[in-house]
Amino acid sequence: MHSQFRLLGQRRFLPFYLTQFSGAFNDNLYKNALLLLITYSAGGLMGLSVDVVVNFAAFLFILPFFLFSGIAGQLADKYEKSRIIRAVKFLEIVIMALAAVALWFGWYEVLLVLLFLMGTQSTFFGPVKYAILPQVLADDELVGGNALVGMGTFVAILLGTIAAGLLMGYETAARLTAIGVVVMAVLGYLAARQVPQTAAAAGDLRLSLRPVRETWHLMVLAAERRQVLLAVLAISWFWFLGAAYLTQFPNFARTNLRGDETVVTLLLALFTIGISVGSMLCERLTGHRVSLRLVPWGALGLSLLGVDLYFSVPEAPVPSTWLTMLTDPVYLRVLVDLMGIGIAGGLFIVPLYAYIQHETPFGKRARLIAALNVINALFMVVSALVAMVLLGVLDFTIPEFLLSLSLTNLLVVASAWRLARVAVSPSCG
Known part of the structure; x- marks a missing residue:
């Protein structure tokens, strides 16, 4: 039996691993930096207290999972998964480029809208993330592969959270965050381009774009x-x-x-x-x-x-x-x-x-x-x-x-x- 770490040296796993790691890091860098900026710089938005805005921001990030998971699951079963991964990571570059502009100029209301879009992007990546593993790993590698993905996700969450806190120590925190999120999005996309193709799971699946109904079907x-x-x-x-x-x-x-x-x-x-x-x-x-x-x-x-x-x-x-x-x-x-x-x-x-x-x-x-x-x-x-x-x-x-x-x-x-x-x-x- 070989160690699970050997998977990190193989193309069938490493590009995907780096893609999901960069995504989890960027989500948490952006989300935590935004919450800290709202707490310490904005002093509340739209006449609302900081506590209300911070909880509203958390709600905005999680809402897309309820709305769009049904559609995301259909797409991940119907189409080839590396294609979806590349599309989702390209979308992340677009969202983060807009976020960089909003961070630069302090447009906090726009940043909250973009937080919803980041949650949407994560919603579409989620089903692909775990559904692709059994296609690229053997049965005796499945536990080890999941362990690496789980470890990578939590370490990325930790590092993204710490990075957001460290950036807040600088006077130009918002602008440094703007640069950071775009760089991470680009790196994630470059890794995604190396993810090898896999067979589509259900190519004949008919797509239904009614979010609430599809969530119920799930x-x-x-x-x-x-x-x-x-x-x-x-x-x-x-x-x-x-x-x-x-x-x-x-x-x-x-x-x-x-x-x-x-x-x-x-x-x-x-x-x-x-x-x-x-x-x-x-x-x-x-x-x-x-x-x-x-x-x-x-x-x-x-x-x-x-x-x-x-x-x-x-x-x-x-x-x-x-x-x-x-x-x-x-x-x-x-x-x-x-x-x-x-x-x-x-x-x-x-x-x-x-x-x-x-x-x-x-x-x-x-x-x-x-x-x-x-x-x-x-x-x-x-x-x-x-x-x-x-x-x-x-x-x-x-x-x-x-x-x-x-x-x-x-x-x-x-x-x-x-x-x-x-x-x-x-x-x-």
Whole structure:
């Protein structure tokens, strides 16, 4: 058996990997830079408070997944995938060129419209991203390939977020961001041009351009096979949890750890490194086979480490920096728990993606991935609403909120055991 990293030296995988990495980086560079500019420079838009505008911006980015995933899934099944990837990446250059002009001149309302268009571009890339993998990878490479894509996505999110924060330290932050997003879009397109051709999955598929109806059809498609639907829901639950953790990090660091901005970056970095490590372990632990046996253990880790995180938060924190966090044993337990939660998340999610790709019919695969994207988006919206109710209305502290999620996750652990026992595919040995 070979290591998954050898895929990074092969044309069937590397150009696609670089394309998706640059896209995830650029999405987060642009989105976070825009949110920081609105927060610190614009002081609210259209007479609205900063809080309202920031949440509205997040809504604008996720809305296209509900509107256009049905159409995106059809296109990815009907047409040759490298052609779609190139078209989507060219669209990114156009959007980012317009964004560069708007950033240069401080046209924040235009930047919000372009954020919606970036979400649209991501919506059309999503189904291709995961549907192409089973076409270019062998069955015994599928877990490793998904692990690399998962790791790359989270590392790109981290680097894009950090880059946005670093750029805000300069007086010309908006103009530097303008240059950065265009350069990344061009690099992504150049990588996309090297993605090799694959066979169209369902060339005779008739396209329907009615967004709401097609989104509903995706839900029907997802429900066709119970085991696949459960795997889809499990992935979406992971994004529910992930969104909750990532959203709370800034306030958790400030309020519960009395940390400065460097502590927020450290928490984000360790969480991301954890997910990457967990993802990379999957191939070795599954013996290169498409198997769900790691999923219950990952789910159990999310609960146990989440509970321990609640008890590891110091009762009387002292002002801290990233160095305090790494050297003070009181804080070190918090960091170990967060990294462990990330590792458990990687073990949980990578086998699920590989299983869905492996078990879905070739001609419907992209549409099922599109359905998954819709449900992911829905779970992330619900995650934000639950956080608003528990933290804002019921006055939970952030540690109490995260503890409640960890305890709720025990239901997922029970479901994951049943799914792993039932969903044994021929390739699982």
